[in-house]
Amino acid sequence: MQAIQLHQPASLADAAKLRSGNDDARFLAGGQSLLAAMKLGLNSATDLINLAALPDLAGIKVDGNRIVIGAMTRHADVAANADVKRLIPALAVLAGSIGDRQVRNVGTLGGSIANADPASDYPAAVVGLGATVRTNQREIAADAFFTGLYETALQNGEIITAVSFPVPEKAGYVKFKAPASRFALVGVFVSKGTGGVRVAVTGAAGSVFRAAGVEAALAGNWSAAAAKAVKLSADNLNSDLHATAEYRAHLIPVLASRAVTAAG
Amino acid sequence: MKADGIGARVTRKEDHRFLTGNGQYTDDISLPRQTYAAFVRSPHAHAKINGVDSASAAAMPGVVAIFTGKDIAASGIGGLPCGWLIHSKDGTPMKEPPHHILAVDKARYVGDQVAVVIAETLEQARAAAEAVSVDYDVLPAVVDTATASKAKASVHDAAADNVCYVWGHGDAAAVDKAIASAHHVSSLDIVNNRLAPNAIEPRAANAAYDKSSDSYTLYVSNQNPHVERLLMCAFVLGIPEHKMRVIAPDVGGGFGSKIFLYAEETVLVWASKRVGRPIKWTADRMEAFLSDAHGRDHVTNVQLAMDANGKFTGMKVTTTANVGAYLSTFASSVPTILYATLLAGQYTTPAIYAEVTAVFTNTSPVDAYRGAGRPEATYVVERIVETAARDMKLDPAEIRRRNFITTFPYATPVGLTYDIGDYPACLDKALKLADYAGFPARQAEAKTRGKLRGIGLSSYIEACGLAPSNVAGALGARAGLFEAGEVRVHPTGKVTVFTGSHSHGQGHETTFAQVVADKLGIPIDDVDIQHGDTGKVLFGMGTYGSRSLAVGGSAIFKAVDKVIAKGKKIAAHLLEAADTDIEFKDGVFKVAGTDKNVPFANVALTAYVPHNYPLDKLEPGLNENAFYDPTNFTYPAGTHICEVEVDPDTGKTQIVNFTAVDDFGNIINPMIVEGQVHGGLAQGIGQALLEGCVYDSESGQLLTATYMDYAMPRADDLPNFQVATHVTPCTHNPLGVKGCGEAGAIGSPAALMNAITHAVGVKDIAMPATSERVWRALQGRA
Numbered sequence A: 001m002q003a004i005q006l007h008q009p010a011s012l013a014d015a016a017k018l019r020s021g022n023d024d025a026r027f028l029a030g031g032q033s034l035l036a037a038m039k040l041g042l043n044s045a046t047d048l049i050n051l052a053a054l055p056d057l058a059g060i061k062v063d064g065n066r067i068v069i070g071a072m073t074r075h076a077d078v079a080a081n082a083d084v085k086r087l088i089p090a091l092a093v094l095a096g097s098i099g100d101r102q103v104r105n106v107g108t109l110g111g112s113i114a115n116a117d118p119a120s121d122y123p124a125a126v127v128g129l130g131a132t133v134r135t136n137q138r139e140i141a142a143d144a145f146f147t148g149l150y151e152t153a154l155q156n157g158e159i160i161t162a163v164s165f166p167v168p169e170k171a172g173y174v175k176f177k178a179p180a181s182r183f184a185l186v187g188v189f190v191s192k193g194t195g196g197v198r199v200a201v202t203g204a205a206g207s208v209f210r211a212a213g214v215e216a217a218l219a220g221n222w223s224a225a226a227a228k229a230v231k232l233s234a235d236n237l238n239s240d241l242h243a244t245a246e247y248r249a250h251l252i253p254v255l256a257s258r259a260v261t262a263a264g
Numbered sequence B: 001m002k003a004d005g006i007g008a009r010v011t012r013k014e015d016h017r018f019l020t021g022n023g024q025y026t027d028d029i030s031l032p033r034q035t036y037a038a039f040v041r042s043p044h045a046h047a048k049i050n051g052v053d054s055a056s057a058a059a060m061p062g063v064v065a066i067f068t069g070k071d072i073a074a075s076g077i078g079g080l081p082c083g084w085l086i087h088s089k090d091g092t093p094m095k096e097p098p099h100h101i102l103a104v105d106k107a108r109y110v111g112d113q114v115a116v117v118i119a120e121t122l123e124q125a126r127a128a129a130e131a132v133s134v135d136y137d138v139l140p141a142v143v144d145t146a147t148a149s150k151a152k153a154s155v156h157d158a159a160a161d162n163v164c165y166v167w168g169h170g171d172a173a174a175v176d177k178a179i180a181s182a183h184h185v186s187s188l189d190i191v192n193n194r195l196a197p198n199a200i201e202p203r204a205a206n207a208a209y210d211k212s213s214d215s216y217t218l219y220v221s222n223q224n225p226h227v228e229r230l231l232m233c234a235f236v237l238g239i240p241e242h243k244m245r246v247i248a249p250d251v252g253g254g255f256g257s258k259i260f261l262y263a264e265e266t267v268l269v270w271a272s273k274r275v276g277r278p279i280k281w282t283a284d285r286m287e288a289f290l291s292d293a294h295g296r297d298h299v300t301n302v303q304l305a306m307d308a309n310g311k312f313t314g315m316k317v318t319t320t321a322n323v324g325a326y327l328s329t330f331a332s333s334v335p336t337i338l339y340a341t342l343l344a345g346q347y348t349t350p351a352i353y354a355e356v357t358a359v360f361t362n363t364s365p366v367d368a369y370r371g372a373g374r375p376e377a378t379y380v381v382e383r384i385v386e387t388a389a390r391d392m393k394l395d396p397a398e399i400r401r402r403n404f405i406t407t408f409p410y411a412t413p414v415g416l417t418y419d420i421g422d423y424p425a426c427l428d429k430a431l432k433l434a435d436y437a438g439f440p441a442r443q444a445e446a447k448t449r450g451k452l453r454g455i456g457l458s459s460y461i462e463a464c465g466l467a468p469s470n471v472a473g474a475l476g477a478r479a480g481l482f483e484a485g486e487v488r489v490h491p492t493g494k495v496t497v498f499t500g501s502h503s504h505g506q507g508h509e510t511t512f513a514q515v516v517a518d519k520l521g522i523p524i525d526d527v528d529i530q531h532g533d534t535g536k537v538l539f540g541m542g543t544y545g546s547r548s549l550a551v552g553g554s555a556i557f558k559a560v561d562k563v564i565a566k567g568k569k570i571a572a573h574l575l576e577a578a579d580t581d582i583e584f585k586d587g588v589f590k591v592a593g594t595d596k597n598v599p600f601a602n603v604a605l606t607a608y609v610p611h612n613y614p615l616d617k618l619e620p621g622l623n624e625n626a627f628y629d630p631t632n633f634t635y636p637a638g639t640h641i642c643e644v645e646v647d648p649d650t651g652k653t654q655i656v657n658f659t660a661v662d663d664f665g666n667i668i669n670p671m672i673v674e675g676q677v678h679g680g681l682a683q684g685i686g687q688a689l690l691e692g693c694v695y696d697s698e699s700g701q702l703l704t705a706t707y708m709d710y711a712m713p714r715a716d717d718l719p720n721f722q723v724a725t726h727v728t729p730c731t732h733n734p735l736g737v738k739g740c741g742e743a744g745a746i747g748s749p750a751a752l753m754n755a756i757t758h759a760v761g762v763k764d765i766a767m768p769a770t771s772e773r774v775w776r777a778l779q780g781r782a
């Protein structure tokens, strides 16, 4: 890892300015993904813009029928928050299942979804709840946010400020952990609310996706059995060292059914 | 029992230092004018090296020197030696192709070291290492163990078919006869998966050359500094042994991987004289995955012949063992001497034959890893015994009981003589602790929850306390396997003990001190254990093979006996009695039958202030050495029982109960023994459920080179262990101890795999039994 310049921006605008025009600059949130990538030589950033210098980016607020979570809110704070536990307990469960205690005490919501690791947990909640990603420039619907492997709709210099989650009628998240990394080998988030039934799957493909077959089954019959009966194709799912696409395809309905049970 | 003596749960003396961050590891040691090394490693599994261009790297900031294999070869340095000569069954010696300390014309595995860059800082060394450009012609890689001997490519020209040796052991004709006339022959094809050792402290070294004394000092994270020195001086670098001091300070785990003489520290020592400055290198985790010697990696067919009562009549074992790209220090002995000699297990099987083909591949060298050969043997024996029980519709406990050895000493057909044991007692105790009788009810209850419950046994044996030197020598060892100890009593009666054993997690500083304190009747805090420094310790063969207490402890025991014997003479003089009338007990020398006495500390003081002293008959001082060469191996044995629940929807296995009943002979510190068992079980369970090195079959890249991909066991993968001991004291060492360091890793994989295959109802599932493998087995079964 080479020497780097750490910048402490005074405002969002300042942070955005430091990033624009500098291809080797990156926003630093909890550093739990970024610094690891730099240590492995996978990211050669020379300048880090410390978003922790912007205190307004962290915090959890209830806003009508939504929970708005600041981008710099740590996983541990989401997991322990009374409002989250009361209104969207599945989200607290999800945040509490990320990594280990150390990671949860440093890693952030914004960093997680900006990074868009295909096996990360938060994307399942963002898509599974139909949340809205707020940035310094606009609002982005969940379904439009994750665009591919480690890719999002974020433009160069665009900063996530918060994610606004609608409070569902029911929601559940079940994560099947990869034994080595403890990221999701497959994770399934199910919800039922004003926007209908949503089933988001992480860990199984290049990016989080909605499992239409399971959604259709659950829309007709919100039950664990209905979810479990769905047969999914392994096409377009990941096969890697840890699991084949076939196994992942098998796990999705199994986990969806457990998520329905967890949703109560 | 003394509160801190033999048998007491004394908390570990060393832990305060470790837990408060005051350990002194190799990387903590920096010397004046320190430089840092980074190795240029081959990114290819197999490649011809056309040339190494280091010109631009050499011009980079801070670079002190860059050396390549050509530089080393030009200085006349040969390769790393292998410490054990194995002969093929046709009588030819094993193939020993050169193992250059920097690759010369070919790189043979991903991570093979090609050049070393030495610089003022670690960052500069690493940056320059990246700038060294190596011109490679990539060659096809040989990766797979089972097919290596048929591969088109050759790892070494000297072994065109990639075969290092084909070794046979036992009576093949008798076994064939037993199989031909058997009531039933059970057969099993199994793989013992390759493991990375994963010591928490990666390998590290810091080498310095001192011009004024023309001598070297090497700090190295190592399990046997004297062996390291001997091999490096006498067999590689030609440095006179007395001109080299090897210090293995605090070492954060080894599990076998730090027994061996590696290229890196050898290069550092060689280069330290050239650059005239100390050079330090510490592996990062990925380097550790790539370059530490791995463990296991066997492919085996086993056949077990039985009579109608399930009595074993013969066993045939055919194994291919992967030794990797080069023969590491003890690589050749692990799948032979440390493996096939254990294939009798705890049973009276009268005829056993094993044939082992060792193959070279384009992978990291494979050598001893916790258990070394014995886990592989146990896995073969205990999996086939369980298979036999299923084939014969016998209870797995019953088939074991019918075949147990019950009279001792017992000479096995594979060359060992077990001195003592009580296998039925261990089995019975384990069955009771595990509530074996209650299993059917628990299985039925699990079924109501949709879970498949299984139970598996493993009655393992191991040969520890390595080793009678003459026996080892006859089997091909190129070293002795005794241990040395020195007990230095200071004038005030405090004691420093020097041992050739090395502690890298085992707790010697406590266990050995308990032995000495107990024997001398002094407080444990009056005893200090020193190890790991050839400059302090007279000699030593180091720590591996669960040998420290049985062999190293026995040497100390003998030295203490000598101290007491001399003390008696001094006491006799002080008390004006005959030597033979003096007894020593609880730290006091006493004239038998009287209350005339003198405490140990006074005798010590007299030895160093010999005013009233038999100077005409006795030298002053109280300092004794002893070497102990064991007369036999020790044979720890026991039964492990594992109970699992498998989730049929996902294939996920949960261990719901694990019981280990072990016979380690006498126990010095039960707490430390339990800790060793827990750690061993974690590693054995890790092997069976989680761990495994995977190489890409085409490119030979190690796909599991980080903790994102290599699954180590974590606390929540493990149940609360139920551990207990049953004691039959070893008959041939003075402490009656057998060793406990490896048993957990040896016995547990078979118990766990027997339980999983029982739950799922299949013959075999490959280790690690990942959820997907178990799920697939369930699909196949349905």
Ligand SMILES: Cc1cc2nc3c(=O)[nH]c(=O)nc-3n(C[C@H](O)[C@H](O)[C@H](O)COP(=O)(O)OP(=O)(O)OC[C@H]3O[C@@H](n4cnc5c(N)ncnc54)[C@H](O)[C@@H]3O)c2cc1C
Pocket: A026, A027, A028, A029, A030, A031, A032, A033, A034, A035, A036, A051, A071, A072, A097, A098, A099, A100, A103, A106, A107, A108, A109, A110, A111, A112, A113, A114, A115, A117, A119, A120, A121, A122, A154, A158, A159, A160, A161, A181, A182, A183, A184
């Ligand atoms: C040992 C370990 C285990 C882990 N296990 C899991 C797991 O089980 N599940 C899981 O989901 N994750 C896991 N993670 C990842 C963890 O959740 C990280 O916290 C997360 O992926 C990144 O968040 P961060 O705050 O650390 O972001 P950083 O690492 O600081 O940043 C990540 C990326 O996002 C960008 N970025 C950060 N904040 C913003 C913003 N507000 N706007 C725009 N771009 C931004 C950065 O520039 C960078 O490119 C694990 C990490 C570790 C080290």
